[in-house]
Amino acid sequence: MTKYKMHVLVCGGTGCRSSASDLLLENLRTEVENHKLSNDVKVLMTGCFGFCEKGPIVKVMPDNTFYTQVKPEDAAEIVNEHLIKGRKVTRLLYENPETSEHVGDSEKIEFYRKQLRIALRNCGFINPENIDEAIARDGYQALGKVLTELTPEAAIDIIKKSGLRGRGGGGFPTGLKWEMTHKSKGDQKYVVCNADEGDPGAFMDRSILEGDPHSVVEAMAICGYCTGASQGLVYIRAEYPLAVERLRIAIAQAREYGLLGENILETNFSFDIDIRYGAGAFVCGEETALIHSMEGLRGEPTVKPPFPSQSGYLGKPTTVNNVETYANIAPIILKGAEWFSSIGTEKSKGTKVFALAGKINNVGLIEVPMGTTLREVIFEIGGGIKNGKKFKAVQTGGPSGGCLTEKHLDTPIDYDNLIANGSMMGSGGMIVMDEDDCMVSVARFYLDFTVDESCGKCAPCRIGNKRLNEILDKIILGNGTEEDIDRLRYLGAVIKDTSLCGLGQTAPNPILSTLDNFMHEYLAHVIDHKCPAGKCKSMMKYSIIPENCVGCTACARNCPVNAISGERKQTHFIDSHICIKCGACIERCKFNAIVVN
Amino acid sequence: MTKVKTLADLKKLKDKLQEKVKLREKGLDAENHVQIKVAMATCGIASGAKVIMEFLIEELDKRNIEAVVTQTGCMGYCFAEPTIEVTLPGQTPVVFGYVDVRKADEIIEKYIKNGELVDGIIPQNYETIDNN
Known part of the structure; x- marks a missing residue:
């Protein structure tokens, strides 16, 4: 068996392929063969590196060399110089735009990684059903710190100074919300986690609960300490069975370790969490409706004020935060308000998780610092539009948001910019549309x-x-x-x-x-009764081009509503008043005689 | 499980567990220890991650390869589910996407046994906060 000494990875993302990375791969393989290196070096194609702007990308392992904008004709030089003589090809190395230095080692490329994962720090890393793995990754340390070193006021102050705003959509400052509940008087207070994620195309909260439920459990306990609540409630939709299951396991394990329950870490703070199931009504994502639903009433909103911080669940002061908001709490406590507020824009701090969906190559879950532009998200991390189509719009904020277009691509994403442009942050769904969408x-x-x-x-x-x-x-x-x-x-x-x-x-x-x-x-x-994207069926008109029609009757025989008439070997005719635009005739016609316009 | 009573206890526990995870990752028996994580969020499972996880556990056992296979949450590469992350002893983790049974078999035979990378690698394109 052969043991390869080196691997050459060529980016096979759509962006790089459109700049001839396939040919580059071919050339590299040929060169490797010509130099009889096939037993030592393996050339292969990988997924998108998320750096399409500088593509095609080539990475050489194990020395982590990162080449950018490599052309097919550069293959010989890479093989001759780097693979044989061990000298990196300087002119192809990534160039640091600030210092104009060529950086050889991809670990040292600062701008390479557009994504920063704070809320998703443990997702895809730990086993979500094992509290030990969460603890090994600093789980519950922030809770310990808050309980033993900080007063509720001091902890709230950290959250306030961090500039964290609610990730559920509205963007209300989290610290302020906690302070309001803290100041409200009540013999019993509640902490609620809003996991009623309902926007079409959004799955951020589900992924956090499925990948790192302890981050939410810990943050709810911290919130309980800060606001004076001893009971937490997670309102989660029953359509998320796996998230519910993992959350249930996390709560049970935290109880076993004594990280939930009476006198946590030998302090006089006690806190526990229960789960409440939602039936999947979108309106229950609204906090007053959510509270009513938990109370067993109809999931209908009521007028604010009174705010839940004053009178919420069962009329008691209640803090309602979104899953992703909670997932940010522990790192803020451990790393400090200044660290968090150094990330992002002036008024929107930290990062935001987005669920990228629609006509985009790399559908997935991403987390980027606030202020990242739509262009970076869609064309670099997202790998661009599917099938090389033209970008038309991106819908942010789900059914509450709006569409942003080409002219907004370079707008930094934050709460205020999105609103100024007629959309909103929402919970973080991003649905990309191309030229074919009406x-x-x-x-x-x-x-x-x-x-x-x-x-x-x-x-x-x-x-x-x-x-x-x-x-x-x-x-x-x-x-x-x-x-x-x-x-x-x-x-x-x-x-x-x-x-x-x-x-x-x-x-x-x-x-x-x-x-x-x-x-x-x-x-x-x-005005024209036309759908420019060709999507609206009623605007379509099917007709037969007489010159192409041979009168084979295939279309007429397959029309489900008998809208096509014509004798055998004679030109056929479609009656547009009867036609239901199902397209069955086009599929059957072998002579390209039927057109839609 | 014993209760964690104080913050000092929690810190001790963390150190111990970190050591354990390190052991698992680096391995005392560094020559033979392989770690595999399978992304098992709803999306991954829907694309067949469960079958892949079972396949990996059974096949690695049959082929006498010392490996720890664990589940994890969403890695974010929904377009390429099922995804798995393979860490060979002393090496940086590699994520493979579009893993079906055939691909899983190829990964075992080529990458795990011989260190030979195969198609379907998804480069890690994010940074995460260091927790220390």
């Missing part, structure tokens, strides 16, 4: 969701959103008018102003932001 349909998709999920308590949300949805339907069916567009805008603004809770107040956002950014698509639908 923005009117996208808006309708999200509105469909909010109409479904509206609890029905207040009229603007219950009735208004339904009407918005009907207008969108009308436009998509090709019956819209320009007045309908004005109505969308007007009604959307009213719903935002008058709805009771966050769900209604943000529901029109997908429409308003697509109106702002893609007005031409709406106009194309209502």
Whole structure:
């Protein structure tokens, strides 16, 4: 058996492939063979390095050499110089943009890694069902520090100074929230973890609970100490069975170690956690609705104030934070407020976890410092758009957010910039759309969701959103008018102003932001009765090109609604009034005689 | 399990466990000890991670390879599930994506037995906070 001395890894990500990394791989293999190195060196293709801007990337192991922008013709030089003579090819090494120095060792490349994992620090690293592994990675040290060295006020102060803001979407300062509960009077207080993640395409909280449940358990106990609560409650949707199971195991193990329960670490602080299951209603992500649902009432929001910090679960002062917010707490306590606030932008500190989904190559879970641009997220970490299509928009903030377009690509992502651009942070779903997506349909998709999920308590949300949805339907069916567009805008603004809770107040956002950014698509639908992306079926018209039709009758025989007529060996005809645009005829036609426009 | 009574206890426990993890990672028996983590969040399991984990445990045992196979959470590479991370003694961990039974077999035969890397590597593209 051969033992390879060296491995040459060539990036096979889409970005690098489009700059000829396949050919480069071929050339490297040929060179290696020509020099009879095949027994010592193996050349292989890897996944995306997340550094597409400088691609194609070649990494040589075991010396960790990192070559950037390597062309197929550079293969000979790499093999001759580096592999045979042991001299790195300096001109191809990564160049530090600040010092213009060539960096040979990929471990030393500062800008190489765009991602920084704080909330996800243990995800994919520890066994989530074993508390020992969490403890080996500093689990519960922050709790120990808080209980023995800090007063609740001092700990709250650290969280306040860190600048941590709620990761569930609103971005309310976490320290301030804790302070409010701390100052509220009550014989019993509660700590609630909002794990009711419901945005389509979002899975950050699930991944944290499944990968590192102890980070949440520990932070809830810290919050309990800071606010004066002895009981924690995790509100989690029953659709997350694995997250529930792992959380349950984590709580049980923490109890066995005495890290939950009476007199934790021989202090007079006692704290325990229970799980409450949600039935998966989107509105229950809103904190007042969540509290009502936990109380056994209907999951409907109520007017704030009173805020939960004053009167929450069972009328007692309650702190509600999102899963990801909790996951940030322990590192802040251990590493300090200054460390945390040194990451991110002026008003948004730390990192944010995003679930990248949609028409993007590297669908996945990422964590980047606040202030990273959309371009870096989509084109470098995400590896660009699938199948080499053109980027059209990215939806952030789920059904409450909006679409950002090409012109926003270089905007640093933080709470305030996203709002200023008509979207919002939301919980961190990022759905990428390409040129084939119809923005009117996208808006309708999200509105469909909010109409479904509206609890029905207040009229603007219950009735208004339904009407918005009907207008969108009308436009998509090709019956819209320009007045309908004005109505969308007007009604959307009213719903935002008058709805009771966050769900209604943000529901029109997908429409308003697509109106702002893609007005031409709406106009194309209502004026030209055309869908520029070719998505809206009702706008399509199937017809037969007489010159190509040989009259084989294949289309007519397969049309489910008998919309096609014509004699054998004669040109056929599609009656567009009967046609349901199913596309069965196109699939059957061997003569390319049927077109859609 | 005994209760952790004081912060000092907790710190001691941490040191002990860190040592244990280190032992597991570096190995007393450095020549033969391999560590494999299988990403087993809902997404990984849905793509077949359970089958892969069982396969790895059984096959490594059958082929007399000393290895510790553990489950872990989401590594973030949803596009390439199931994903596994293999750490050979004294080496940096390598993540492999799109692991089916055939790929798992190839990883055992080529990488674990001979240190020969195979296709499907996912370069680590993030930094994590050092906890110390």
